[in-house]
Amino acid sequence: MLDKQVKTLAGSVVVIGLGRFGTGVATSLVELGHDVLAIESSAETVQTLAGVLPHVVQADSTDIETLRQLGVQDFAHAVVSIGGDLEASVLTVLNLSQLGLKDIWAKANNPQHGRIAERVGAHHVVYPETDMGERVAHLVTGKMIDFIEFDDGFAIAKTRSPMETHKKTLAQSDVRKRHGITVVGIKRRHEDFIYAKPETEVRPGDHLIVAGPTRQVERFAALY
Numbered sequence: 001m002l003d004k005q006v007k008t009l010a011g012s013v014v015v016i017g018l019g020r021f022g023t024g025v026a027t028s029l030v031e032l033g034h035d036v037l038a039i040e041s042s043a044e045t046v047q048t049l050a051g052v053l054p055h056v057v058q059a060d061s062t063d064i065e066t067l068r069q070l071g072v073q074d075f076a077h078a079v080v081s082i083g084g085d086l087e088a089s090v091l092t093v094l095n096l097s098q099l100g101l102k103d104i105w106a107k108a109n110n111p112q113h114g115r116i117a118e119r120v121g122a123h124h125v126v127y128p129e130t131d132m133g134e135r136v137a138h139l140v141t142g143k144m145i146d147f148i149e150f151d152d153g154f155a156i157a158k159t160r161s162p163m164e165t166h167k168k169t170l171a172q173s174d175v176r177k178r179h180g181i182t183v184v185g186i187k188r189r190h191e192d193f194i195y196a197k198p199e200t201e202v203r204p205g206d207h208l209i210v211a212g213p214t215r216q217v218e219r220f221a222a223l224y
Contacts, residue, residue, distance in 0.1 A: 011034045013036050014038075019082075037072070041058065061082070062092060067099060068099065075101065077101075079105045079106075080105065086116075094120040103124075106126070109129075145157075145158040149214055154211070158208070159221040160224045161186075161203075167202070180212055183196045187207040
């Protein structure tokens with residue numbers, strides 16, 4: 001069991017299910033400095049990851065008493081990344097909800113899985129394969145260099161600056177009024193990130209970090 005000091009930190013996360021997605025989430029969180037407890041039913045997987053994750057245990061997450069004994073209820077966040085076993089995924093989310101966790105993320109393979117997870121207590125549902133497919137679709141055309149869409153129809157993208165913004169300040173091009181997006185910053189080759197201001201001038205070759213409703217962001221990127 002994790003010690004009390006680790007478990008009560010605001011950034012503590014329990015990750016349940018260590019397939020490719022769950023392992024990626026857990027290792028990334030550890031690298032970012034968060035305290036992570038990883039739970040997996042497979043002894044072989046736990047043994048493999050013992051040298052990678054500082055706190056990894058073999059346990060059955062469908063048993064609420066097991067989760068209680070591990071002190072899971074003291075964690076600030078939970079990620080359920082059990083994708084192959086719908087019943088285990090749903091029961092785990094339900095257990096976490098009954099233990100009172102306030103921020104539960106669940107990986108889902110399809111909308112039906114996602115809806116069930118939400119009904120039993122998941123606060124956020126992610127669809128890794130679908131989301132990645134949409135992201136690649138945006139990137140493969142070359143119109144966007146990077147793209148992240150949130151579940152409320154809002155997106156942030158890194159895109160090449162269109163000609164209409166070149167050699168003008170952001171106030172002069174007024175892309176917010178004309179296109180419904182906000183330029184958050186500018187990245188130039190071999191220069192540090194520039195936080196956008198009305199007087200910031202856009203140069204040919206600049207990459208713009210823009211934010212706004214997904215459709216407006218897509219249309220703006222298509223101007224290049």
